[in-house]
Amino acid sequence: MSTGSWASSPRVAKVMRGNRSRDTKPEMAVRRLLHARGLRYRVNARPLPSLPRTADIVFPRKRIAVFIDGCFWHGCPEHYVPSKSNRDYWAPKIAANAARDVETTRTLSAAGWTILRYWSHTPPEEVAVLVESHVIAHDQDLPG
Secondary structure, X not given: OOOOOOOOOHHHHHHHHHOOOXXXXXXXXXXXXXXXXXXXXXXXXXXXXXXXXXXXXXXXXXXXXXXXXXHHHHOOOOOOOOOOOOHHHHHHHHHHHHHHHHHHHXXXXXXXXXXXXXXXXXXXXXXXXXXXXXXXXXXXXXXX
């Protein structure tokens, strides 16, 4: 472990290096199911170029952004367990993540985007069905 690391121990540093910000197992499972349903989308893309936030799955023409939030990182009310070590770091970090999620949803919604947020513990099949229903509903709303 390098000197001055934010990690509380070498074990924590190793675990943190292994965490992914994209292409997580829940995300990949949902993407495979959506692709099998014939849906095409962008991955890890900014819905709004001016907003420095990426959505996990984006349907740009339909203006639908899908976020699959990890239970620890986003403070899931059902599964989040506060860290027992380095609490002064983690409590504000998770609170800031949750606040940023709310602000991102508000900003994108105001710009006309449909925001779909799911917890990583939600079964991928359930997420895929819900996302597909929004995409289909959007297609039915279009004139033509």
